[in-house]
Amino acid sequence: MHIVSLALGGCLRAEPVPYGITEDTGGHITYILGEMAALAAHSSVSRAEIVTRRFDDPALGAVHNTPCEILGPKCVITRIHSGNSRYLAKDELFGDRAAFTKALIAELRSRERLPALIHAHFADAADVAAQVERALGIPYVYTAHSLGLDKRTATGSECPTLSARIAEEDRAIAGASAVIGSSRDECERQLLGYPSARADRIHRILPGTAPARGGDDLVGRARDLIAPFLRDPDKPVILAIARPVAKKNLRTLVEAFGRSKDLRESANLVILAGQRESADCGEAEQVAVVTELLAEIDRHDLYGSVAYPRTHDCDHVSGLYCLAAQSRGVFVNPALIEPFGLTVIEAASHGLPVVATRIGGPLDTVSELEHGLLVDPRDSGAIGKAIATLLNDRTLWQRCSDNGREGSRAFSWNGYAEHFVRLASRVIAPHAPVATGYTTRGTGIGPGAASLFVSDMDNTLTGCADGVAQLHRFLRDRPDFGFAIATGRSLVEARRVHREWDLPDPAAWITSVGSEIYWETSDGLLRDPAFPALASARWDADRVEAVMDALPGIVPQPAYEQRQYKRSYFYIDIAQVAAARRALEQAGLPVRVIPSHGRFLDVLPVSAGKAAAMMHVAETLRIARSRIFAAGDSGNDEDMLAACDNAIIVSNHSSEIAGLILRPNVYLARGSHAAGVVEGLRAYGDIAHGDDARTDIRKRA
DSSP states (O other): EEEEEESSSSSOHHHHHTTTSTTEEETHHHHHHHHHHOOOOOHTEEEEEEEEOOOOOTTTGGGGGGEEEEEEEEEEEEEEEOSSOSSSOOOGGHHHHHHHHHHHHHHTTSSSSSSSSEEEEEHHHHHHHHHHHHHHOOOOOOOOSSOHHHHHHHHHHOHHHHHHHHHOOOOOOOHEEEEEEESSSSIIIGGSSSSSSSGEEEEEOOOOOOOOOOOOOOHHHHHHHHHHGGGGGTEEEEEOOOOGGGGGGGHHHHHHHOOOOOHHHOOEEEEEOOOOSSSTOOOOHHHHHHHHHHHHHHHHHBBBEEEEOSOOHHHHHHHHHHHHHHTOOOEEEOOOOOOSSSHHHHHTTTTTTTEESSSSSSHHHHHHOOOOOEEEETTTTHHHHHHHHHHHHHHHHHHHHHHHHHHGGOOOOHHHHHHHHHHHHHHOOOOOOOOOOOOOSOSOOOOOOEEEEEEEOOOSSSSSHHHHHHHHHHHHHHEEEEEEEEEESSSHHHHHHHHHHTTOSSSSSEETTTTEEEEEEEEEEEEEEEOOOOOHOOHHHHHHHHHHHTTTTTTEOOHHHHHHHHGGESSSHHHHHHHHHHHHHHHHHHHHHEEEETTTEEEEEOOSSSHHHHHHHHHHOOOOGGGEEEESSSSGGGHHHOOOOOOEEEOOOOOGGGGGSSSSSSEOOOOHHHHHHHHHHHHHHHTTTTOOOOOGGGGGG
């Protein structure tokens, strides 16, 4: 598989340029280099090729005028000459795009063999990739990195340039075979805000981050970089690293530091805001931001407490992360909107707790890693208070530090490459659906299926690779079994976990705790409009929210967990679940209240839930109730397991469903995870083969 990574702007080269040396160098450069190095090392990839503009600018390095740069085995940078040798800032690239596209198509046509796939970074590259696809038939996938819709919302700006960018991003989303995002917020809120977005084409793949680098030499270089600015360089370091652009909101961080006597006395503030020769040199936005920072430092008389070096290199960045962690400091990302926030992960890998914006990717990154605090980026008081909390609470600081080091291990480029290759394989050779009574049937339902197997995913199917392999063999050998996944996760997250564990492909996805159903069809995944049954739902989301908001100790989950027919919360004590049920009943709301995993609480229409969704899928596929099999492990599986004549509970089940174990319709597996599921399916073998003379299945266990 030959994969091309296409990016028009930026200084792509073997040695990454430090943040901010040009206006368009930032996290995406690190992303592309990390991505392609990992893909080149993957056994399924024959060539990983970065394609970008060729230009001649000695100040940025002679290598950018080199047609081909070898990065390593199977990994190269190809630079396409458009006829214009100047380095072009991003607002100048549009005028060069047609010539670049023509030159790229000519280059590809001259080759004996075409690439299998193009990965377009940003909407301008997606436009080029779309033209290449029309000319040569090479499909493309798209990663936005940063989206105009959220920039417009965060900054309140509206101009023809931004409107044109948003329109181009929508065309990129519409034309791509798949759209890749890094965070749940990006995949389930930011991207879905575009008219052409389809949930089934959006895929979350966690990016990697370079392993944390440390050592006395790096820390020493970092100390030398900032010492000239500071009266007491041994204080804890409050660190921020960002490009000097308005949306990074660095001024508010300086304001928060300046207004807090506690922070000024107890810590130093260090800001790496790009590279500059002087405050009045560089792009207009950079000059404005730097001028604003200096004015804020002057306003609060922070000289001796704030370091703001003009230049830095990659070793300085690594050294400052280490120094900040050693000093028991804090990393701060106060951006007005942050699509993902790679620096938040980099800080985590160094064991450095974070204070991060709650708008964008850090919302779910910090929630998942639990390595810091989230804040309103426009509230300088809240930013200062959160920093002080981490600096002063040594127990909290240590817990966040440990959580960050451990959780950041999930962000590896090798893991990214494995996910990307699986997605690329599907784009290049998509599975052909088979016609059924619904519209079309995916690979999870064979033409002779007489039975339906519906399973929860997390901790039921996941958790053991050997068990997953057993399930693949079982379903391959039993074409009479159809397969559907029923999960509390959203569709995007369910498909991420499905890809991560290489689970069998289902015909139907029951998602968001049984409030949505999606079917595999020849047009991709389609949501079932007939579920839940709205005639009996009487769903009033606004009233549900009003009742739940009045209950103490119950906190809403992030916005992307709130679905059309689901409201989701966190709870602490089981008594809160009973209180929620009483309050909703007293309000006359016919709903289902579903606790799971000791902390999640979902409220659904009475006609929704995994059991109702399971029966709807079986009815749609004309499969008899006696031929339905269901497996689960936790509270949000309870209704499905109770309603199924042939239920399987894996041995690693939670205590929430212990009351179901003695029911005659339940098989309690000795095995855990998918191995326990296969054990149960085999125990039910006679029924699955059509023998309705049922024995007491529990006697076989």
